[in-house]
Amino acid sequence: MQARQIAEGIYRIGANITNGDLFEGMWPIPEGVSLNSYVVWGEKVALIDLVRDWDEAPSRVREQLDSIHLPMHQIDYLILNHLEPDHTGWLRTFRDLCPQAEILTTPKGANLVKSFYKITDKVRSVKSGDTLELGKGKKLVFEEIPNVHWPETMVTYEASSGVLFSCDAFGSYGSVGAEVFDDELTPSQHEFYERESLRYYANIVASFSVFVERAVQKLSGLKVNVIAPSHGILWRKNPRIIVDRYVRYASYAEGPAESEVTLIWGSMYGNTEKLVQAALAGLKEEGVPVHIHQIPQTHVSYILASAWKSTGIVLGMPTYEYRMFPPMAHVLDDLGRKKVFGKKVFRFGSYGWSGGAAKELGEITAKYRWEFLDPVEFEGAPSDKEYEEVRKRCKELGALVKKSARYPLKS
Numbered sequence: 001m002q003a004r005q006i007a008e009g010i011y012r013i014g015a016n017i018t019n020g021d022l023f024e025g026m027w028p029i030p031e032g033v034s035l036n037s038y039v040v041w042g043e044k045v046a047l048i049d050l051v052r053d054w055d056e057a058p059s060r061v062r063e064q065l066d067s068i069h070l071p072m073h074q075i076d077y078l079i080l081n082h083l084e085p086d087h088t089g090w091l092r093t094f095r096d097l098c099p100q101a102e103i104l105t106t107p108k109g110a111n112l113v114k115s116f117y118k119i120t121d122k123v124r125s126v127k128s129g130d131t132l133e134l135g136k137g138k139k140l141v142f143e144e145i146p147n148v149h150w151p152e153t154m155v156t157y158e159a160s161s162g163v164l165f166s167c168d169a170f171g172s173y174g175s176v177g178a179e180v181f182d183d184e185l186t187p188s189q190h191e192f193y194e195r196e197s198l199r200y201y202a203n204i205v206a207s208f209s210v211f212v213e214r215a216v217q218k219l220s221g222l223k224v225n226v227i228a229p230s231h232g233i234l235w236r237k238n239p240r241i242i243v244d245r246y247v248r249y250a251s252y253a254e255g256p257a258e259s260e261v262t263l264i265w266g267s268m269y270g271n272t273e274k275l276v277q278a279a280l281a282g283l284k285e286e287g288v289p290v291h292i293h294q295i296p297q298t299h300v301s302y303i304l305a306s307a308w309k310s311t312g313i314v315l316g317m318p319t320y321e322y323r324m325f326p327p328m329a330h331v332l333d334d335l336g337r338k339k340v341f342g343k344k345v346f347r348f349g350s351y352g353w354s355g356g357a358a359k360e361l362g363e364i365t366a367k368y369r370w371e372f373l374d375p376v377e378f379e380g381a382p383s384d385k386e387y388e389e390v391r392k393r394c395k396e397l398g399a400l401v402k403k404s405a406r407y408p409l410k411s
């Protein structure tokens with residue numbers, strides 16, 4: 001892969017991770033993920049963000065530095081916007097290869113450079129508003145955006161070109177090919193990155209939504225011509241699209257979101273499963289789009305993405321050993337960890353003799369601010385009566401979702 005020029009003297013250097021590993025050790029990335037670094041070349045040279053020694057990413061970086069005829073000994077500065085190892089794992093080797101390069105990061109970032117990489121020499125702390133002149137008119141401006149994604153995180157802005165190196169903010173999953181800019185992609189590629197930016201947001205960023213809103217507010221004074229994140233595509237034709245998208249995703253944190261419902265169901269012997277169709281029939285009567293996930297077959301990464309953007313949630317699971325079907329307990333725990341709060345929820349499910357799923361559901365979700373419709377619980381196999389009740393309750397939920405959603409149903 002070749003480095004891609006963003007503006008005079010500014011390049012994107014990228015590596016795709018496609019070896020089947022999980023992101024953060026837990027999120028599937030079947031279509032890969034890109035690790036983006038950037039070169040800003042004035043009289044002095046800055047490299048912004050690094051990679052991890054992962055799926056040969058360092059070799060990709062070196063090849064692309066070669067493609068712009070930049071020898072490593074000519075790199076004067078390494079800017080670390082964020083210390084998560086996907087952007088810094090190669091740091092020790094980099095320091096050996098480029099002992100001359102000074103590392104610039106926030107004070108909290110400098111602590112992490114010390115604790116993770118045992119490097120203290122030639123590390124400079126920068127804070128919001130600090131600048132670095134590179135010569136030939138190139139000037140980097142640093143702005144801290146704490147908790148998007150770690151407490152030490154900052155962004156770097158190149159003032160002459162208006163390129164914002166936004167690190168994890170405005171990123172997405174998905175490998176990036178030769179076409180790295182928004183205006184080079186087909187509509188179906190855009191749909192893909194939109195799906196993957198939502199999933200990335202729900203998996204990685206959602207818990208920090210309030211900080212995303214603060215960061216967008218803080219950066220609103222900058223004239224941004226290009227958004228260059230550390231994962232995913234670059235936005236130069238219409239950077240507003242990805243900013244608006246992130247602002248919209250952040251707004252879902254309240255609970256009311258799109259006029260959509262996420263139906264999560266699991267069943268051992270088919271009794272609960274028989275009413276999935278009843279639930280779908282009721283929701284269809286109200287015309288709300290539904291995202292259906294069978295568990296444990298579906299990875300929670302995908303469930304989080306649709307639950308985060310849905311106003312309503314339907315849960316279908318039976319009782320198991322006096323509690324709920326365990327895969328549902330795991331999913332509900334993850335929804336809580338990622339703060340999928342304030343939703344409208346309906347639950348149905350079968351039991352054999354005692355029940356117990358309902359009690360545990362109440363315990364797990366006690367702090368989720370979920371508003372529950374009356375559940376439909378039934379002994380053994382469902383009858384027509386229960387089919388009808390589930391259909392009616394889901395129709396009610398559909399109507400409630402349409403009324404309380406933050407964003408109206410698209411016609």
Ligand SMILES: Cc1cc2nc3c(=O)[nH]c(=O)nc-3n(C[C@H](O)[C@H](O)[C@H](O)COP(=O)(O)O)c2cc1C
Pocket residue numbers: 266267268269270271272273317318319320321322323350351352353354355356380381
């Ligand atoms: C391993 C196992 C444990 C169960 N534990 C309970 C229980 O503690 N209380 C209860 O009322 N039913 C219990 N049941 C019965 C199921 O809840 C019942 O068979 C239900 O219809 C299963 O729904 P499904 O067909 O959707 O899987 C258990 C069933 C299995 C297989």
